[in-house]
Amino acid sequence: MTRPLIQNVLAAQPPEVVRAEGVWLWDAEGNRYLDGCSGAVVSAIGHSHPHVVRAIAAQAARVTYAHRGAFTNAAAEEVAARLCELTGFAGAWLVGSGSEAVEAAMQFALQYHQERGESERTVFLSARKGYHGNTLGALSASGHARRAAVSGIALEIPALPTGDALRDHGDRTEEEYAQAMLDEARAVIAAQEDRLAAVLIEPVGGATLGASTHPAGYLAGLTELCREAGALFIADEVLSGMGRTGTVLACEQESVAPDIVAMGKGLGSGYAPVAATLVSQKVLTAIAEGTGVVLGGHTYAGNPLTAATALAVLEVLAEENVIERGREAAVMVRDALEALAREHPLILEVRGRGMLLALELDAEGRAQGDAVREFASICMKHGLILYPATGGFVDAVIVSPPLTITSVEIAQLVQMLGSALIELAGAREEPQPAPA
Ligand SMILES: Cc1ncc(COP(=O)(O)O)c(C=O)c1O
Known part of the structure; x- marks a missing residue:
C-alpha cells in the first residue's frame, strides 16, 4: 500500500515533528532529538528563534x-x-x-x-x-x-x-x-x-x-x-x-x-x-x-x-555574533569527534571545516550507503539526528549542528554519539543470520 504523502522511501514512516526550539526537536510521542545536522545543514541559528x-x-x-x-x-x-x-x-x-x-x-x-x-x-x-x-x-x-x-x-x-x-x-x-x-x-x-x-x-x-x-x-x-x-x-x-x-x-x-x-x-x-x-x-x-x-x-x-x-x-x-560563536563551538565539536575517533575504530576519519564536519565510517564491506543509513537510524534511537551523505561515494555522516549550539549541548551530542557507536559496534559483532 502507498500513502498520500509521498516520501523518498515510499514505505518510510518517520516520526511526526511537532515542536522545535534551539537545537532540539520533539515528536508527537514526546521524544526529544538533538538536531546534530541542522536538518539538511540548514538551521544555522537554531529553531524557533x-x-x-x-x-x-x-x-x-x-x-x-x-x-x-x-x-x-x-x-x-x-x-x-x-x-x-x-x-x-x-x-x-x-x-x-x-x-x-x-x-x-x-x-x-x-x-x-x-x-x-x-x-x-x-x-x-x-x-x-x-x-x-x-x-x-x-x-x-x-x-x-x-x-x-x-x-x-x-x-x-x-x-x-x-x-x-x-x-x-x-x-x-x-x-x-x-x-x-x-x-x-x-x-x-x-x-x-x-x-x-x-x-x-x-x-x-x-x-x-x-x-x-x-x-x-x-x-x-x-x-x-x-x-x-x-x-x-x-x-x-x-x-x-x-x-x-x-x-x-x-x-x-x-x-x-x-x-x-x-x-x-x-x-x-x-x-x-x-x-x-x-x-x-x-x-x-x-x-x-x-x-x-x-x-x-x-x-x-x-x-x-x-x-x-x-x-x-x-x-x-x-x-548575536552567530558566525563567530559557531567558529568557537566548531572547535569543541571537532575536538570531541577526534577524541571519539581515537576510542572507536569504526570511525575511519573526522573531516570538514568549521561546523561542517563528517565522520567516515568503516562500512566493513556493506553496500555503499548502508552503513551510514544504519548508523543514522541508531543515532536517532539515541535522540540524535545526523545527516547521511548518500551520494554514492563515501560512507560518511555529516555532523553540523546549529552554529548556536552551547557547550552543554555539545557534551550531550557527544554522549549520544558515543552510545550510538557502542551500539553499532555491538550490532557488528552479533553473528549474522545464515542465508536461507
Ligand atoms: C551544495 C548544494 N547545492 C545545491 C543544493 C540544492 O538545494 P535545495 O535542496 O535547497 O534545492 C544543495 C542541497 O543539498 C547543496 O548541498
Whole structure:
C-alpha cells in the first residue's frame, strides 16, 4: 500500500515533528532529538528563534505577497543590501531554493557571455563527485547517485577531478595532489576551447562527499584556469555558505573570488524557503550595458514574507555574533569527534571545516550507503539526528549542528554519539543470520 504523502522511501514512516526550539526537536510521542545536522545543514541559528518568529508574524499581518513585476519591498531590498555588504558582491537575485540559486547562477553565466557576443559559450563543468540540486541543470551538474533520475536527458557536465574524501593522494604531498588535479582540470578545460561558459564547484563537499575539502591551492588554481579560458567561476555555497564553515562564504578561506555564488540553506535557516544568487559587478555590468534585462525568475521569488524572514535571520546572525560563536563551538565539536575517533575504530576519519564536519565510517564491506543509513537510524534511537551523505561515494555522516549550539549541548551530542557507536559496534559483532 502507498500513502498520500509521498516520501523518498515510499514505505518510510518517520516520526511526526511537532515542536522545535534551539537545537532540539520533539515528536508527537514526546521524544526529544538533538538536531546534530541542522536538518539538511540548514538551521544555522537554531529553531524557533523569537526574533524570527516575531518578524514572520509581523510581516504576515502586513503583506505576504506582491509580485516583484509590480512592486519591490523593503525586506527584499535590505536582504540584498546586507548580502552584498557581507560578501562584496554587486547584486543578489532572490529565489526559493538552493537548486533555483544554482540554475540562476548558470543562467547568469550564459547571459553574461551572450551579452558580450559569445553565445557559443554554453558548456559547464563541475566535479565528478558533488551535488548542486534537484532541477535538471543542477542535477546534470551533480556527480551524485540521484543523477540517475535524469539519466538519458542530463547534460554531460561533471568532468573535473574532486578532492576526495579520505585524501587518497597516496604518497603525494597535498601540493602535488592539488597540482595533479589542476593538470587534469587544465586538460578538461582546454578541450572545451571557446565553448566554456563556467565552472561550478562546491568549495567544501556536502551531500555527496560529506564535508571533504579540496587540497590547498586547488580552488585558487581552478579560478585562475577559468579566467585564462575566458570562463566564469561559480561557487555553490548553498551548503557551505552563511557562516557554516566559519566565514560568511567558504571561498574566503581559499582567497578565491568567484564571479557568481549560489547560496541557500542557512539564509532561511529553516524558517522559510529562500535562497540567493550573488552576482559580481563584472557580470551585472555586462547585462546592464547590454539588454539590461535578466531573463528568468520564479513566482514567489523575493516575496515580502520570505524576504522578511531572511532579513530577520541575517539580523540574528549579525546581532548575536552567530558566525563567530559557531567558529568557537566548531572547535569543541571537532575536538570531541577526534577524541571519539581515537576510542572507536569504526570511525575511519573526522573531516570538514568549521561546523561542517563528517565522520567516515568503516562500512566493513556493506553496500555503499548502508552503513551510514544504519548508523543514522541508531543515532536517532539515541535522540540524535545526523545527516547521511548518500551520494554514492563515501560512507560518511555529516555532523553540523546549529552554529548556536552551547557547550552543554555539545557534551550531550557527544554522549549520544558515543552510545550510538557502542551500539553499532555491538550490532557488528552479533553473528549474522545464515542465508536461507
Ligand atoms: C551544495 C548544494 N547545492 C545545491 C543544493 C540544492 O538545494 P535545495 O535542496 O535547497 O534545492 C544543495 C542541497 O543539498 C547543496 O548541498
